[in-house]
Amino acid sequence: MRAAVFVFILLLSFFGRSQTGRETRIDSLENALKMAEHDTTRVLVLSELARSYGGVDSLKCFKNGFKAIALSEKINYLRGMADANINLAGGYLDYFDVENAKKYFEVGNRLADKLVAKDSSPANMKIWLRGYYNLGVAYGYEGDVAKEIEYAAKTIPIAQQMGDKLFVANGNTNLAIKYNGLSLLDKSYEMFKISQKQFQEIGTPEDLLYHSLSFAICLSAMDSLAQMKTLLDIAKKNLDKIPNSYYRGSYYAELGNYYGRSGQYDKALEALNTSYEFYQGKKSHPHLKLLYQRYAKTYDKIGDFEKAKAYTLKYINFTDSEHSPSDKVGSYFMLAKYEAELDNYKEAYHYLRDFVIAVDSIRVRQLGNDMQQLEIQYKTATKEKEILALKNEKNEAALALERKRSQTFMLGAVASILSLLLFIGFYAYNQKLRRARKQEEQREAEVSLLKQEQQNKIFSAMIEGQEKERKRLAIDLHDGLGGRLSGISLNLSKLNKDEPKEYPKAQLQKVTKDLNDALTELRSIARNMMPETLVKFGLQAALKDYCSSMTGNGTKVTLQFYGTEKGISLNQQVTMYRVIQELINNAVKHAKATEVLVQYMRDGNRVDITVEDNGIGLNKTDFEEKEGGMGISNLRTRVAYLKGDLEFHSEENEGTTVNVQITVDAA
Missing domain, CATH: 3.30.565.10 (Histidine kinase-like ATPase, C-terminal domain)
Incomplete structure (x- = not known):
């Protein structure tokens, strides 16, 4: 059952990235795209549409994401390129395509590094934080929990320094979810309590709903059913505020889990049916896998083993065909139990054999006894004498098989220890190289910064010198040459007024006009060189x-x-x-x-x-x-x-x- 809970945790990790009022937001963005006048605006709106359609409409998500990338590259818009690649990566993550998600996160994060190096404004830092945090989430889906926690530890403190309370609250909640998946329940509970206070302060109804359902899963694992019901009530209160919320199916699945564990089986089935109706049109939706397991467990407790078997088979044959060894072990064991309860000993034998193959070799002795007992029950009606004759032979074969498997287990354990030691040595060496590279990068960054500062000083001195020279030249032109030209103009004007017969009047007027034009041009040059205004x-x-x-x-x-x-x-x-x-x-x-x-x-x-x-x-x-x-x-x-x-x-x-x-x- 723990594996099914973990599937649900993954779904919540994905859906936690969405925004409240998503339909309203999408409509607003579509209208903004129609009215956008500049390409830079179009890039940002297309990128945000890709993010908003994630988990809702895959076609529109990827269509808008690729458009945003193409347009941002065309106009060489760095912020748009970083944002579009990161949002497209988030879209792939929404649809469980981890390889493509990582590829676009890495491209977007490299661009985001360049962006914040030039301008570390809050808007740009949020792009950077979102890219690196969700890259860690992608590693988490591959099982690399250490990598996921590393990226969370890298981003959450920076978001806290920036005052981005919502990012910090989401980050703490996802860490709590991860601790729960690792069965570190005390640590998970502590982180959930911290993020609960944060969401109560600044969270939207959808944020509170996301947090409450995640916390309820942890409380279920801790057998704290009273607190679990309190969290589910909070979730229902916020669910009622959000029309058409995609958390509706998740809420009723957890409500069914609560009622089933509380012994209220009719209410449990009613809640599970409501959740199933929500996902019924989506036959490949991973949440159905969880519901089949919940149905099986509820019918098991009621005593309806036929239905419990049917839902377990639906679970083990789910379309995604991805089951961990613990999933298979648990499912085969429960199927063997149900067939035995229905007196189908042959089928029970086959399922128990599959269970034995999948289970850890340490448990071979006990499982062999169970298999032997079921085999005897199966063959009692027709081959009781033959079984009695071969009983000793079977026991010896089982004992030999157990010894052989024990030896194999010991060899495997020794090999595992040696591999672990080699891995630790390689990891330590790799960390040493990484620290050396980091120190080298820091030195290169310091040298680059010094060069940039020196270049800025050169620019400053150059431009300041140019402006001083312009100012000096403007003063000289205005007070020196300008004054002289003004004097000439006045003298010529005076001669024109005296009208001396020996001077041609028409030529004198032309000279005066030329001098006035020259004076006007001179003043214009002086104003351009150092605008007095x-x-x-x-x-x-x-x-x-x-x-x-x-x-x-x-x-x-x-x-x-x-x-x-x-x-x-x-x-x-x-x-x-x-x-x-x-x-x-x-x-x-x-x-x-x-x-x-x-x-x-x-x-x-x-x-x-x-x-x-x-x-x-x-x-x-x-x-x-x-x-x-x-x-x-x-x-x-x-x-x-x-x-x-x-x-x-x-x-x-x-x-x-x-x-x-x-x-x-x-x-």
């Missing part, structure tokens, strides 16, 4: 002024400024201004755009800048040529100085969108 009034005012100056002659530049530049250093503001200035110039001069949208959004230390135009766009060849030019190279240098990322999204004749994500030094 930015120094006096800040980034928002400077951008507003520049966008206004670029609007005209069939071009409209719109600025949307959300947040503030407060606390951002002047050097960083000037660099942001230069980046946006260059992007607007590219859109107007090179992309021939008539509409340009500039968005500045700040959230804490994070600044997102988007410049979107309706210009001619770039094909792949054009973009590669532009990428090699100084313009985009300078943009990337400035963005790197700001500790940011620069992304281009462009299609020929469909415009260009440039996203800049910056981490500023402000608190």
Whole structure:
């Protein structure tokens, strides 16, 4: 029976990943996908749809997951690639395809490592946590419990530091489930009590339902039926809050288990029937395997051995054909018992023979006696004399067989001990190598960090020097050459007013106009080199002024400024201004755009800048040529100085969108 409980534990481990109100969430995501304007948004919505359809609709789960991966790779969107691979892996895990689940978890986790190395924001860390934790779950399904607990120990403390209470509660519950599967019931009970308090604080009805059913299984194993009923009552209260919950079948299966162990067999069968109706249309659903075992045990206690035998046969012949040795031993023994109770001694003999083959050799003596007694009962009616004559011969053969098996067992035990010692030595050596590799990786990371810091200092010094030189040159142009040109203009204007007959008036007016144009251009150059508005009034005012100056002659530049530049250093503001200035110039001069949208959004230390135009766009060849030019190279240098990322999204004749994500030094 313990094996059946373990199957149910696995199912709960899978289903614990789902969200409350899943149908509502799926509808909301489908609508969001229809309205999504940007590819990055589409990737994240498709990925979340794959996660939400897991365990519900396999076709839609994998369809959305593969779409999300393909689109994220097309636009080189790192966060989308990590999230999509991890969610697709979760879908495979929902359908017990552990090999594919591990493959996509490993790909997604490598991408998540790169993602959090660049940006360890809470949203990115949650992707990282989900990937590594569920990779451990996948190892657990293969029986590698040590690996599963290792990944749990790696992720849960980080989630706790981040304040992700729901992740911690789920993690503690799954650890409790794992301890229960290992028969460490005291440890399992302790972990369940911890996660129970956590779920009561922040859990949804579905979280509480998941936890209560899992805890009830542990209490059943501890023979604590009163506490088990209390947990089942909590589960029922939360089940009633969730229409069409897929936990309905699980709840009634455990309720049937409780009533059966309490001696209330009619109620037990009623609850099991309700659970069976829930899974009846899903003939290959693993939960039916558990129900067949529960039915058999209940009918056994009632004394209906015919039905107990029928359900045991359904269990042992279940479509998944995956039964542990303990499953087979227990099932064959119970079938032998039922056939004996029904006076079918021949069938009982055959089942008991299968039981003997499957059971541990240590129990051969007792099992041989049971087999001998059943064999005598089977042959009494027709061959009583023959059995009596051969009895001694049978006993001697059984004794010889027992001695031979005992010797085999001893040899196997010695071989097992030697294998264990070899494994321990190999494991210790492997751990030593792993620690050495880890230390080497840490040293390489430290060197890389130092190189990055040095590079940032070089960028900072370079750009700061450029800006100082620009400011000096702007002052010189404005106060020096600008002053002289203004004086010339005034003198020529004065001569024009005096109207000397010896000077041609038309030519003088042309010279005056040329000088005025030169003065206007000079002031424009000085403003571009060091915008006075930015120094006096800040980034928002400077951008507003520049966008206004670029609007005209069939071009409209719109600025949307959300947040503030407060606390951002002047050097960083000037660099942001230069980046946006260059992007607007590219859109107007090179992309021939008539509409340009500039968005500045700040959230804490994070600044997102988007410049979107309706210009001619770039094909792949054009973009590669532009990428090699100084313009985009300078943009990337400035963005790197700001500790940011620069992304281009462009299609020929469909415009260009440039996203800049910056981490500023402000608190």
